Amino acid sequence: MSFYEKYLEYRDFDFEEFASNLTDDYIIKVINKERINELEFLSLLSPKAGKYIEFMAQKSRKLTLQHFGRVIFLYTPIYVANYCVNQCVYCGFNISNNIVRKKLTIEEVEQEAKIISDTGLKHILLLTGESRLHSSLDYIKECVTVLKKYFSSISIEVYPLEMDEYKELVEAGVDGFTMYQEVYNEDVYGQLHLKGPKKNYRYRIDAPERACVAGMRSVNIGALLGLDDWEREAFFTGIHAQYLQNKYQDAEISVSIPRMRPCNGAFQPKVNVNDKNFVQIIFAFRLFMPRVGITLSTRERPEFRDNLVGLGVTKMSAGSSTEVGGHAIDSKSEGQFDISDTRNVEQIKELIYSKGFQPVFKDWQQI
Amino acid sequence: MKLLNITLNGNRVEIEKPVTLMELLELKGIEVEKIIVEYNYDILMRDDWKITALKENDNIEVLRFVGGG
Amino acid sequence: MQDKLTIGGIELGSRLLLGTGKFPSNAIIPQVIKSSGAKVITVALRRIDFDSEDENILKHIPKDCILMPNTSGARNADEAVRIARIARAAGCGNWIKIEVISDNKYLLPDNFETIRATEILAKEGFTVLPYMSPDLMTARRLKDAGASAVMPLGAPIGTNKGLRTRELVKILIDEIDLPIIVDAGLGRPSEAAEAMELGAAAVLVNTAIATSDDPISMGEAFGLAVLAGRKAFLSGAGAVKDFAEASSPLTGFLGT
Numbered sequence: 001m002s003f004y005e006k007y008l009e010y011r012d013f014d015f016e017e018f019a020s021n022l023t024d025d026y027i028i029k030v031i032n033k034e035r036i037n038e039l040e041f042l043s044l045l046s047p048k049a050g051k052y053i054e055f056m057a058q059k060s061r062k063l064t065l066q067h068f069g070r071v072i073f074l075y076t077p078i079y080v081a082n083y084c085v086n087q088c089v090y091c092g093f094n095i096s097n098n099i100v101r102k103k104l105t106i107e108e109v110e111q112e113a114k115i116i117s118d119t120g121l122k123h124i125l126l127l128t129g130e131s132r133l134h135s136s137l138d139y140i141k142e143c144v145t146v147l148k149k150y151f152s153s154i155s156i157e158v159y160p161l162e163m164d165e166y167k168e169l170v171e172a173g174v175d176g177f178t179m180y181q182e183v184y185n186e187d188v189y190g191q192l193h194l195k196g197p198k199k200n201y202r203y204r205i206d207a208p209e210r211a212c213v214a215g216m217r218s219v220n221i222g223a224l225l226g227l228d229d230w231e232r233e234a235f236f237t238g239i240h241a242q243y244l245q246n247k248y249q250d251a252e253i254s255v256s257i258p259r260m261r262p263c264n265g266a267f268q269p270k271v272n273v274n275d276k277n278f279v280q281i282i283f284a285f286r287l288f289m290p291r292v293g294i295t296l297s298t299r300e301r302p303e304f305r306d307n308l309v310g311l312g313v314t315k316m317s318a319g320s321s322t323e324v325g326g327h328a329i330d331s332k333s334e335g336q337f338d339i340s341d342t343r344n345v346e347q348i349k350e351l352i353y354s355k356g357f358q359p360v361f362k363d364w365q366q367i
Numbered sequence: 368m369k370l371l372n373i374t375l376n377g378n379r380v381e382i383e384k385p386v387t388l389m390e391l392l393e394l395k396g397i398e399v400e401k402i403i404v405e406y407n408y409d410i411l412m413r414d415d416w417k418i419t420a421l422k423e424n425d426n427i428e429v430l431r432f433v434g435g436g
Numbered sequence: 437m438q439d440k441l442t443i444g445g446i447e448l449g450s451r452l453l454l455g456t457g458k459f460p461s462n463a464i465i466p467q468v469i470k471s472s473g474a475k476v477i478t479v480a481l482r483r484i485d486f487d488s489e490d491e492n493i494l495k496h497i498p499k500d501c502i503l504m505p506n507t508s509g510a511r512n513a514d515e516a517v518r519i520a521r522i523a524r525a526a527g528c529g530n531w532i533k534i535e536v537i538s539d540n541k542y543l544l545p546d547n548f549e550t551i552r553a554t555e556i557l558a559k560e561g562f563t564v565l566p567y568m569s570p571d572l573m574t575a576r577r578l579k580d581a582g583a584s585a586v587m588p589l590g591a592p593i594g595t596n597k598g599l600r601t602r603e604l605v606k607i608l609i610d611e612i613d614l615p616i617i618v619d620a621g622l623g624r625p626s627e628a629a630e631a632m633e634l635g636a637a638a639v640l641v642n643t644a645i646a647t648s649d650d651p652i653s654m655g656e657a658f659g660l661a662v663l664a665g666r667k668a669f670l671s672g673a674g675a676v677k678d679f680a681e682a683s684s685p686l687t688g689f690l691g692t
Contacts, residue, residue, distance in 0.1 A: 057685070057687045059679070396486075401492035431484045431493075432494050434646075436457045436593065436640070
């Protein structure tokens, strides 16, 4: 079995009709229920549920507090290479974009690691563009070996790998995996990924499952909001997370909801996801899966991020750069996307404290 | 006369003469329709009781259904 | 649309299972079966007492009921398996309630041995209904082992304390794709109804009926409670409303 089969169950579902048949009573009932099912989750993403966003916020806040406490986990990404063989219409690293391509040497990786680690951060997310030539598995493993000296938890966000390759990374010290399907709508996916291995929708959608089987402790998935109707994309993200959690009970599943930001290239998002929509998605996830982690990236504005502390988000990035290097190395290459919240780690710490929450730098240590 | 030693429902019992299982049950005054017999850890079907001659150290459990939750 | 409970390929006419222990007399049992509507009746296997006139309880149980012998007395999987095989050889069908208890203080079941016994007996073609302490991991393993249902306790046997394990039972109902039958500890018809409202497939009651002042009447009460609880579950209860209009809404920052 693969999540793809679950996707097929809902691929031709009439989302509009479903939303139009919802009643206020039904929505209120769902918000108050202790455990909700897939369609009830879908109803929370509807325009009708939008009317009850304050109730959803209250419940989301309560559940997040119960299951996570007054904490926010902090991490930062490190881009070690931006070589890419794919032609993804919406991405700054698109092979047809004329940008400076760069790959860090291992010494440079160490320089970056040292600076990042000095800010207190202990959880790092390692990213590369998709290029088996430039960012080979061996190169990634070498980077991990260096990062292990400075960080207690290393996650990777790279191109889809084979299960054995994920196992190798787990053995090398990687405990977390992030992969965004970008867009779950298979047709739209085909239109946005013009060339390159990333064109293979199935291979990508099954990657999180391969990571779970390989023993990754945390698995983070998501869709890039804006590429297709956000209600559907959030829905598929949610049931994908549920599928993984049910099948791999010992993995820690989390979701991200990156919203499209201006980037290099002429692509404009098909759908606008406004702040209220965005927040509704967070609440719907929290009510559907009370223990799922929800990550908020620096794509979002500072004030907006501030307001979301305590409402459902459990993990935030800080002091981010989406350029290759970008912390120690001064040679600027273009970032994958423009960052909105450019605050450094100290400032994010202060923000979190000001909300009565505790920033957590180190969640665990692999021994 | 040879004495036979067998275990019947957990108790050591001496038998004075060679008997079949059926004869033993009759001796003990048991109504044979309602019981189940386990003979040396195997279920013994009713038809076999008449033809099973008891041997030294046989283990016999005579059971019935009772109320239970 | 029909709401039917099917276990081991058999459609059951009642969601109340009845235990036959602790009754003042066996003769009253057929009347309790009638008043309660129960269709699955549990019995136990014991050694006969050579010195007294033992009765065969089977003659008090109507032919159209399903007999479910239990493996009470078994302290481990091997003993449970042995009892199960004896029971089946006695010719009363292949249903078996696995009850493995080596705790004489509380009569709590041994989940680990229960899993082992289930594995063996399911492979031998028994319709296995294991009695267990509500634990999700155990329930999953029981399902994988081939159990036809899972029977978590509501409270320790004989205590009549009701659905003390409510939260854990609810998790089993939500997560395990098998009939969940709450067995043991239900002391009042309202507690049986509660279990059914929660979504249990059925309940098994013994002590509360057998030791009441009027078992026939209490049997009827339990039968009605199970019907009521099931109907309530199917009807979908109204929302319990938990939220208020806040003066400083959490979503005020959205501006809308």
